[in-house]
Amino acid sequence: MRLPTVAGAEVPTEYLSLADEEMIDRIEDHKARLGQRLVILTHQYQRPEIVDRGDYVGDSFELSRKAAQSDAEYIVFCGVQFMAQSAEILRKEFQKVYHPDLTSGCPMADMGDMDDVQYAWNQITEIVGEDRIVPITYMNSFADLKAFVGRNGGAVCTSSNARAVLEWAFRHFEKVFFLPDEHLGRNVGKRIGIAKDRMAVWNFRKKSDPLGGLTEQEIRQADLILWKGYCHVHAHFKLADVEKVRTEHPDAVVLVHPECLEEVVDAADAVGSTSFIARFVQSAPDGTKIAIGTEIHLISRLARDHPGKIVFSVKRSMCGNMFKISLHDLLYTLDHLDEGVNLISIPDDIRQDARLALEKMLQIT
Numbered sequence: 599m600r601l602p603t604v605a606g607a608e609v610p611t612e613y614l615s616l617a618d619e620e621m622i623d624r625i626e627d628h629k630a631r632l633g634q635r636l637v638i639l640t641h642q643y644q645r646p647e648i649v650d651r652g653d654y655v656g657d658s659f660e661l662s663r664k665a666a667q668s669d670a671e672y673i674v675f676c677g678v679q680f681m682a683q684s685a686e687i688l689r690k691e692f693q694k695v696y697h698p699d700l701t702s703g704c705p706m707a708d709m710g711d712m713d714d715v716q717y718a719w720n721q722i723t724e725i726v727g728e729d730r731i732v733p734i735t736y737m738n739s740f741a742d743l744k745a746f747v748g749r750n751g752g753a754v755c756t757s758s759n760a761r762a763v764l765e766w767a768f769r770h771f772e773k774v775f776f777l778p779d780e781h782l783g784r785n786v787g788k789r790i791g792i793a794k795d796r797m798a799v800w801n802f803r804k805k806s807d808p809l810g811g812l813t814e815q816e817i818r819q820a821d822l823i824l825w826k827g828y829c830h831v832h833a834h835f836k837l838a839d840v841e842k843v844r845t846e847h848p849d850a851v852v853l854v855h856p857e858c859l860e861e862v863v864d865a866a867d868a869v870g871s872t873s874f875i876a877r878f879v880q881s882a883p884d885g886t887k888i889a890i891g892t893e894i895h896l897i898s899r900l901a902r903d904h905p906g907k908i909v910f911s912v913k914r915s916m917c918g919n920m921f922k923i924s925l926h927d928l929l930y931t932l933d934h935l936d937e938g939v940n941l942i943s944i945p946d947d948i949r950q951d952a953r954l955a956l957e958k959m960l961q962i963t
């Protein structure tokens with residue numbers, strides 16, 4: 599579900615002529631003036647000048663936990679819509695959550711359209727029975743999909759806790775319907791021991807096929823039914839790219855994000871969330887060569903912050919949505935907090951159900 603907004607997000611033209619130094623000074627003035635009343639959360643993929651203004655930088659799990667723990671009156675979330683929505687769902691009564699560019703969406707979250715998901719769920723549960731299967735959604739989904747998962751007893755997961763959440767799910771249910779990232783689901787499913795022939799992929803694009811390209815038998819046999827969504831930023835990395843790095847830099851360690859294709863993850867030395875990657879680079883000894891398969895802004899910032907290490911990308915891949923939030927957007931939002939510019943709001947019924955799924959994740963991990 600795309601975000602409803604209270605006020606338009608268009609930055610007035612007078613902001614566009616401001617120099618970076620002036621915007622940074624004004625943002626820092628707001629932070630000093632508001633003190634503990636304001637918290638700025640920034641995702642690892644944000645532009646470096648935005649990360650540098652944040653109170654916290656983290657992966658999507660760390661930021662959702664920070665949002666849930668914060669007592670700040672104003673939570674300004676610099677990430678993409680689904681992350682800011684999650685902060686809005688978890689916020690306390692007196693808090694307000696802002697997203698400095700409400701148009702920063704996510705093509706993978708768009709792939710989890712609720713009509714398609716509800717249709718698939720109805721078909722699957724008719725075949726296997728509702729009490730044997732639970733839906734799990736990746737954080738990278740909109741609030742209405744999280745609400746569906748909450749209503750049906752499931753949980754949200756992120757790239758850093760997907761294993762723990764899937765293990766929880768399989769302790770309580772025979773089968774899991776995993777949305778919307780096929781690759782994260784498969785990579786984690788494989789690591790917890792689910793055999794290839796016990797995974798099935800529901801292809802929501804096959805509209806004319808009543809069972810998403812599967813047979814009744816395949817649905818009955820599958821322990822893990824994966825939704826055929828993907829992140830184009832991570833699906834961009836191919837096995838040949840990792841092999842090229844291995845040939846050209848045989849001394850490099852290869853790190854990739856679990857949204858990458860199965861063969862890319864299998865060929866890497868380590869796999870983990872954006873913060874796992876950041877921590878790995880931080881703790882590596884000087885001189886270590888590290889090739890990374892994830893969004894380019896994180897890699898560039900890690901290279902900037904760790905000049906003693908050789909940090910480079912497996913191949914350049916950028917998330918245009920993560921790039922959207924600029925100093926202009928952040929300053930404009932902070933200048934108009936009480937007017938509700940870029941304020942997020944979610945209908946109460948969706949919020950309540952989605953909260954169940956997010957809180958379950960926070961309990962599990």
Ligand code: 13P
Nearest residue numbers: 657658659756757871872
């Ligand atoms: P994490 O922050 O969980 O690593 O997720 C990366 C991502 O794709 C965010 O959009």
Ligand code: SF4
Nearest residue numbers: 678704706829831917
């Ligand atoms: Fe969506 Fe991928 Fe961008 Fe994350 S990196 S916001 S999953 S498109």
